Amino acid sequence: MRRTLTFRALALAGLLAPAALIPAHATAASADVSAGDWLLRGGLTYISPKSDNGELTPADLSVDVGSSTRPTGSVTYMFTDNLGMELLVGIPFKHDISLEGDRVGYTRLLPPTLSLQYHFNTGSAFRPYLGAGVNYTHFFDTTTRGGLSDHRLRLDDSWGVAVQAGIDIALDDNWFLNTEVRWIDIESTARLDGDRIGTVEIDPWSFGMNVGYRF
Numbered sequence: 001m002r003r004t005l006t007f008r009a010l011a012l013a014g015l016l017a018p019a020a021l022i023p024a025h026a027t028a029a030s031a032d033v034s035a036g037d038w039l040l041r042g043g044l045t046y047i048s049p050k051s052d053n054g055e056l057t058p059a060d061l062s063v064d065v066g067s068s069t070r071p072t073g074s075v076t077y078m079f080t081d082n083l084g085m086e087l088l089v090g091i092p093f094k095h096d097i098s099l100e101g102d103r104v105g106y107t108r109l110l111p112p113t114l115s116l117q118y119h120f121n122t123g124s125a126f127r128p129y130l131g132a133g134v135n136y137t138h139f140f141d142t143t144t145r146g147g148l149s150d151h152r153l154r155l156d157d158s159w160g161v162a163v164q165a166g167i168d169i170a171l172d173d174n175w176f177l178n179t180e181v182r183w184i185d186i187e188s189t190a191r192l193d194g195d196r197i198g199t200v201e202i203d204p205w206s207f208g209m210n211v212g213y214r215f
Helices: 002-021 024-028
Strands: 038-048 061-065 068-078 083-090 093-099 102-110 113-119 126-144 153-155 158-170 175-184 187-192 195-201 205-214
Touching: 038 083, 061 195, 068 093, 068 205, 083 126, 102 153, 113 158, 126 153, 158 187
Parallel strands: none
Antiparallel strands: 038 068, 038 205, 061 093, 068 083, 083 113, 093 102, 102 126, 113 126, 126 158, 153 187, 158 175, 175 205, 187 195
16 A cells, blocks of 8 residues: 555646746647557656555465566557657566565566547646557566475466556647656456456556656
8 A cells, every 4th residue: 555655746846846847948839649649758767566466375475566677668549639649669677586585586577558539628838638448468577586486476467457647748839758657457367376366456557757748
């Protein structure tokens, strides 16, 4: 719970912070987009899984998945002046895995996400948007240590919904700053030496800060 509350506080602060970085001349630029525009964004994303990630049998051990920060990028194509389609990609995230507080390994994941976005053109430097779509998470290179060092742990891939809220802030007619928050439904079946031992509910919040270019 503490981790979730701390992350939400950071996310709120992050959504407000870019406004303080805008030079005075940027207020004359408009963040409005039009049909046919492409929006490219690149930056860093912090993923914070929810606090309670489930229990694994047969001993009903509580599992905890750690947070991770990696470079990410996205591309959005605007079908209309308001509706666009975004694809999020990134460098694989690495998450520690703990049982009852003891680190027993880690996993890497790729979470490409395709979202339909609605952009609120405001005629100003600020353009908020909302999005919803589907996420596919691929787990790989899952490695064990400690109490599980002699066992093979596997996490199955996951499909789930994803929602987002963000804001683009124009620096000029092409360049802009971006900050956004996402929630992603990620649940994976865990297998130890081939046997199913439970479900790992990651369901993370993520926070991204980016630089963008419109063309």
